[in-house]
């Protein structure tokens with residue numbers, strides 16, 4: 001199984017790139033899952049089909065999945081019930097499982113857990129991950145060290161505190177440790193998958209404008225400092241030849257950012273996608289897939 005993680009700034013074309021990538025691998029006869037990790041899902045709109053909160057076949061070899069964050073939050077809460085009871089109890093906060101998914105950083109944890117389920121199930125040849133505008137990949141990478149630290153501390157305090165927690169409710173402390181270990185194993189599995197270039201590749205989507213290029217630079221720097229290689233960059237919304245003054249000016253500025261990206265990332269595959277002049281969805285995705293993969297600008 002190969003994971004293709006599509007990241008980038010808000011609105012640059014991540015979902016379109018993810019959907020086109022999934023359509024491409026499926027068209028090559030590879031069972032592919034397009035997995036939305038953005039709580040504000042947009043794959044249904046882009047594929048122009050209802051997807052729903054369970055993986056669903058939408059065409060030959062192509063499946064799509066937009067997990068329902070509230071539903072997944074309840075399942076996640078149940079899975080790690082003892083950890084959350086202890087944590088929320090410690091801070092004296094009352095949290096309803098259905099509100100839990102909206103807490104900062106929690107959706108990343110939930111999606112990581114879900115992605116791990118899909119990863120160990122090994123049902124698909126490719127899983128294309130459409131991410132949220134922020135660099136959600138980071139919490140995924142940092143999670144093992146956070147949980148490892150947590151576990152180490154818990155184990156260090158084991159004799160003192162686990163015993164006390166066990167006294168509060170028989171087996172409570174041990175259940176917490178068990179849940180933390182499960183969480184850690186899952187986080188480590190995903191981290192190991194993401195840092196293995198044979199298993200995972202990251203595609204950064206950007207547009208040829210200052211803010212987007214800057215954000216891509218930061219994203220690539222941070223991700224790579226965690227040992228994850230960014231293999232490809234897609235420069236989207238590039239204006240095609242046009243004689244009007246507006247387009248001429250825009251093309252001149254776009255060209256300088258494209259050159260900057262090409263100079264800075266000579267080690268990566270860089271694809272240029274035109275602005276298609278209208279929103280891209282449904283049947284239009286195959287054109288994007290061909291522009292990216294059939295023309296060999298980037299490869300899987």
Ligand SMILES: Nc1ncnc2c1ncn2[C@@H]1O[C@H](COP(=O)(O)OP(=O)(O)OP(=O)(O)O)[C@@H](O)[C@H]1O
Pocket residue numbers: 008009010011012013014015016017038042131132133236237238273274275276277278279280281
């Ligand atoms: N090359 C293109 N030409 C024309 N329209 C495009 C192109 N790429 C994307 N779009 C349109 O731009 C809008 C945003 O694209 P998309 O949803 O893929 O971005 P995103 O990065 O996933 O956004 P978000 O950060 O909100 O998830 C969509 O309406 C899409 O159809």
Ligand SMILES: [Mg+2]
Pocket residue numbers: 014015016038042130131
């Ligand atoms: Mg999107």
